[in-house]
Amino acid sequence: MSELLSTALVTGGSRGIGRAVAQTLAAAGYQIFLTYVSKPDEAEQTARAILAAGGRARAFRLDVGDSESVAAFFRDEVRERVELAVLVNNAGITKDGLMLRMKDEDFDRVLGINLRGAFLCLREAAKIMSKQRYGRIINISSVVGQMGNAGQVNYSAAKAGLIGMTKSAAKELASRSITVNAVAPGFIETDMTAALSDEARDAYAKAIPLGRLGSAQDVADAVAFLASDKASYITGQILAVNGGLYC
Numbered sequence: 001m002s003e004l005l006s007t008a009l010v011t012g013g014s015r016g017i018g019r020a021v022a023q024t025l026a027a028a029g030y031q032i033f034l035t036y037v038s039k040p041d042e043a044e045q046t047a048r049a050i051l052a053a054g055g056r057a058r059a060f061r062l063d064v065g066d067s068e069s070v071a072a073f074f075r076d077e078v079r080e081r082v083e084l085a086v087l088v089n090n091a092g093i094t095k096d097g098l099m100l101r102m103k104d105e106d107f108d109r110v111l112g113i114n115l116r117g118a119f120l121c122l123r124e125a126a127k128i129m130s131k132q133r134y135g136r137i138i139n140i141s142s143v144v145g146q147m148g149n150a151g152q153v154n155y156s157a158a159k160a161g162l163i164g165m166t167k168s169a170a171k172e173l174a175s176r177s178i179t180v181n182a183v184a185p186g187f188i189e190t191d192m193t194a195a196l197s198d199e200a201r202d203a204y205a206k207a208i209p210l211g212r213l214g215s216a217q218d219v220a221d222a223v224a225f226l227a228s229d230k231a232s233y234i235t236g237q238i239l240a241v242n243g244g245l246y247c
């Protein structure tokens, strides 16, 4: 057994789904490393809540879109300092707009954070986990990566890309007992969906067979399952948490 602390790294753990994931994995016994990019107060609030519940957590500023920062973070804070048991690639942004009017930079930015950023963290984590011969990687995709969504060509391309990346990485890493899976949430109540009008929210709720938007905890519970020993024979899979919206 390693004497290093068994750690789960949650990118974008400052709020929303990432916060719920961080708290749930902390309750499962992991030390939590959570990252943020623009909201240090929210990140500290998540870390404090975990400490108050008897867990261990540290918050780090890390822009997953910046290759050098990602490499430096894994080199200086993770490698040989902790046992990296779990990576949850959760950081994500939207820059919505109809395709005909979408600016190049809005396409590139969303792909750069949501897909390339996840790849950068996945690659660094895979190096460490390969040496350990153990690891769990969970990528947060989206229902719109599976079914598409008008106004989200960039975001749905990134989220569909994560599905392909998950399946390929699962094949590359299986021989080292590293599993790679994705969770594809439907419409979840967080800051990301807070901008929806009441009408849009009602329309989405009507389209969801279970009749409601999901909670961050709904997603966190699926992530915790995939991180657990109970999921040790599951890899390369996409677990939809969407109330039946797309099945």
Ligand code: NAP
Binding pocket: 011, 012, 013, 014, 015, 016, 017, 018, 035, 036, 037, 038, 039, 040, 042, 062, 063, 064, 065, 089, 090, 091, 092, 093, 113, 140, 141, 142, 143, 184, 185, 186, 187, 188, 189, 190, 191, 192, 193
């Ligand atoms: P959120 O509330 O907007 O939180 C986004 C998180 O990502 C924050 O922690 C944010 O950090 C972090 N982040 C943003 N840009 C970053 C960057 N460049 N580097 C590192 N971290 C960055 O979003 P959410 O709704 O919880 O979504 C979490 C994940 O679930 C995303 O990947 C999203 O695409 C996916 N998802 C969400 C829904 C939904 O309905 N909400 C549905 C399907 C999938 P700061 O707090 O510092 O800004």
